[in-house]
Amino acid sequence: MESEIQSWFTSRLPAAWFAGPPEVTSDSEEILVIGELPDVELAGGTSPEARVAARVARIDRFREETRDERVKIAREAERRFRRKVAWGARCGQETRVFTTLSLPVMTRLRMPERSVLDTLVAGGVARSRSDALAWCVRLVGMHQADWIQGLREALVKVDEARRKGPLN
Numbered sequence: 001m002e003s004e005i006q007s008w009f010t011s012r013l014p015a016a017w018f019a020g021p022p023e024v025t026s027d028s029e030e031i032l033v034i035g036e037l038p039d040v041e042l043a044g045g046t047s048p049e050a051r052v053a054a055r056v057a058r059i060d061r062f063r064e065e066t067r068d069e070r071v072k073i074a075r076e077a078e079r080r081f082r083r084k085v086a087w088g089a090r091c092g093q094e095t096r097v098f099t100t101l102s103l104p105v106m107t108r109l110r111m112p113e114r115s116v117l118d119t120l121v122a123g124g125v126a127r128s129r130s131d132a133l134a135w136c137v138r139l140v141g142m143h144q145a146d147w148i149q150g151l152r153e154a155l156v157k158v159d160e161a162r163r164k165g166p167l168n
Contacts, residue, residue, distance in 0.1 A: 002026060005081060009033055012073055017066065018089075030101045031077060034088040037062055055094040062089050063098050107133070 006024045009031075013022060018035030025032050040054040074085035088097035109117070117132040126132035141148065 001081075005031055005077075008077070008080070009073075012076070014069070017062075026081075026083060028083070029103060030084045030086055031081060032086045032088065032097070032100065034090055034095065034097070037089050037091040039092045051092070052094060055091040056096065058091045059089045059094065059096045063087075063096075 005026055006021075009024050010021045013033075013035070019038050020036055022033050022035040024034075037058055040051065040058055042051060042054060046054075070087055074087070077083075077085045084101055086097060086100040088095060088100075114129070116136075117126075117129040120126045120132035120135060121128060126135050
């Protein structure tokens with residue numbers, strides 16, 4: 001299904017939007033489409049802050065100029081794939097996601113885990129336990145990216161083995 005979604009968006013999006021095929025990722029609720037915009041051309045002595053501002057401005061312009069067409073394409077994709085569509089753009093090292101789902105996730109935590117979340121809230125790292133838990137998940141994702149990627153690859157192999165199994 002992932003390759004079908006990637007192919008659909010690559011074929012459906014206007015060729016002039018991005019400097020190559022979009023990066024399309026998905027889970028069971030959402031499809032995220034991020035496209036690479038051409039980098040800004042600035043004078044050699046431009047400060048890093050000005051370069052960031054120019055890249056963000058290019059992303060903002062893309063967002064405004066393509067809004068109506070993106071909404072139309074998202075509606076088509078939502079009907080076809082039964083998932084919400086989120087959009088983003090990358091220009092140089094700057095990436096902005098315009099719309100994305102924020103879904104509640106139920107979890108049961110014992111006192112020591114709740115204490116960690118409460119410490120993050122009390123320390124001003126997060127506004128709430130929910131924000132603190134999201135912060136923890138992002139941190140694990142950043143620091144354990146290789147391990148998580150290996151786990152994802154192993155899960156793909158498990159799915160392939162199941163499909164080849166005697167019950168199919």
